[in-house]
Amino acid sequence: MLNFLPAIDRYIFRLVIVPMLGVFALAASLLTLDKMLRLLDFVAVEGGPIGVVFKMLATLVPEYASLAIPLGLLLGILLAFRKLATTSELDVFRAVGLSYGRLLRVPYIITMVFMAINVALVFFVQPVSRFTYERLEYELRSGALGASIKVGEFTTLADRMALRIEESEDDGRRLIGIFARVANDKGQVLSISAREGSFLATTDDPDTIILRLTEGTIIQDTGGQTPRVLTFTRHDLPIDLPAIEEFRARGEDEREYILPELLRIGWADNQTEDKRDASQASFNFRLVEVVMMALMPLLAVALGIPPKRSTSALGVFLSIIMVVAYHKINQYGEDVAALGLADPILALWGPFVVFAALILWMYWRVAFVPGGQAIGALENWFAKISKKIGKLFRRKRRHHVHTDDDLAAEG
Numbered sequence: 001m002l003n004f005l006p007a008i009d010r011y012i013f014r015l016v017i018v019p020m021l022g023v024f025a026l027a028a029s030l031l032t033l034d035k036m037l038r039l040l041d042f043v044a045v046e047g048g049p050i051g052v053v054f055k056m057l058a059t060l061v062p063e064y065a066s067l068a069i070p071l072g073l074l075l076g077i078l079l080a081f082r083k084l085a086t087t088s089e090l091d092v093f094r095a096v097g098l099s100y101g102r103l104l105r106v107p108y109i110i111t112m113v114f115m116a117i118n119v120a121l122v123f124f125v126q127p128v129s130r131f132t133y134e135r136l137e138y139e140l141r142s143g144a145l146g147a148s149i150k151v152g153e154f155t156t157l158a159d160r161m162a163l164r165i166e167e168s169e170d171d172g173r174r175l176i177g178i179f180a181r182v183a184n185d186k187g188q189v190l191s192i193s194a195r196e197g198s199f200l201a202t203t204d205d206p207d208t209i210i211l212r213l214t215e216g217t218i219i220q221d222t223g224g225q226t227p228r229v230l231t232f233t234r235h236d237l238p239i240d241l242p243a244i245e246e247f248r249a250r251g252e253d254e255r256e257y258i259l260p261e262l263l264r265i266g267w268a269d270n271q272t273e274d275k276r277d278a279s280q281a282s283f284n285f286r287l288v289e290v291v292m293m294a295l296m297p298l299l300a301v302a303l304g305i306p307p308k309r310s311t312s313a314l315g316v317f318l319s320i321i322m323v324v325a326y327h328k329i330n331q332y333g334e335d336v337a338a339l340g341l342a343d344p345i346l347a348l349w350g351p352f353v354v355f356a357a358l359i360l361w362m363y364w365r366v367a368f369v370p371g372g373q374a375i376g377a378l379e380n381w382f383a384k385i386s387k388k389i390g391k392l393f394r395r396k397r398r399h400h401v402h403t404d405d406d407l408a409a410e411g
Helices: 007-046 051-086 089-095 105-142 259-266 273-304 314-338 344-368 376-410
Strands: 154-157 161-169 174-183 189-201 208-221 228-240
Touching: 007 051, 007 105, 051 089, 051 105, 051 273, 051 314, 105 259, 105 273, 174 208, 189 228, 259 273, 273 314, 273 344, 314 344
Parallel strands: none
Antiparallel strands: 154 161, 161 174, 174 189, 189 208, 208 228
16 A cells, blocks of 8 residues: 555655554553542433443544544654664664654655645534533433433322332333322322333424333322222333433534534624624634644654664653643633733744744754753653662662561571
């Protein structure tokens, strides 16, 4: 598939793509598993069907992908150049006249592809998926997904019926141990118990469902007279669904606007100042996050190449800290700009300029200064700390060995 590329480019592509996809998978799995546990607990408390958990997780995939893509891209390129440096292959490439700019040709092609994907995610897919998640959460809380009837608890429906279900199987399709107390139009009270049942939709009235009961008893309170007791094999009990307020329209939160809506609202004269500030802040936040991806290959090279005769992984950890810290600074800048406390350009592009200048300086040190190392001072400090910690552990180990020998001699 990549035969049109020179051999060196194919080799670098393989070095980059494998760890990059691994980081994607790891980051997505960690984020999804953490959210899945919370959603499972939330759905269990609300009494909703388990299938809604996976629907809600699917709507979160674009948001998690927009976070995992820059981090995976950075670490994929960083680990590739780190391997080239620690195996002395990078010295060979440099000796035959290959510059860092030439070696970064394929990483930048990959970066452009993922920048385009991230633009589609943050400006079009993510806003719609965020709104879909909010709608599913609202429907779950309101009972529109069948979550209003909780297992093991009495539930009041339409002020006429109290219903309790002991167990639920097959994702709510089979209900076991049903008790209902119903007040009919004549003022009579019916106490109904059944071994099992299931809910059925009706075609005539969408606001009414049928609870089909199997093998049960109906006790009718006749008001002072002897109650009437009826047994049945099958009985259909109509249930009026509670009125559910329609969910809001998309756009209450600026994060739910797609790109054309942000541009139209953020610079429209007929919008309030608060609305314009929030829309401009959201637009600049998304844009600056995407543009920063163009500097990820330079940062990866600057932090991925350790000093000579060193295999320190300090650059790997520092890269993660820098990317996460920059993302948090941008989030803070977006919040401040949305409140009108700062200009969106200054609040979001100011940190970008500072961060970009730092990255360009670090890359220049590595690429154009002989023997230059962007984090050389930190590497030396890290090496000294590691040696001191190693000596401390060795001293403690020797102390334990002497103590054991002394106890053995005494014994």
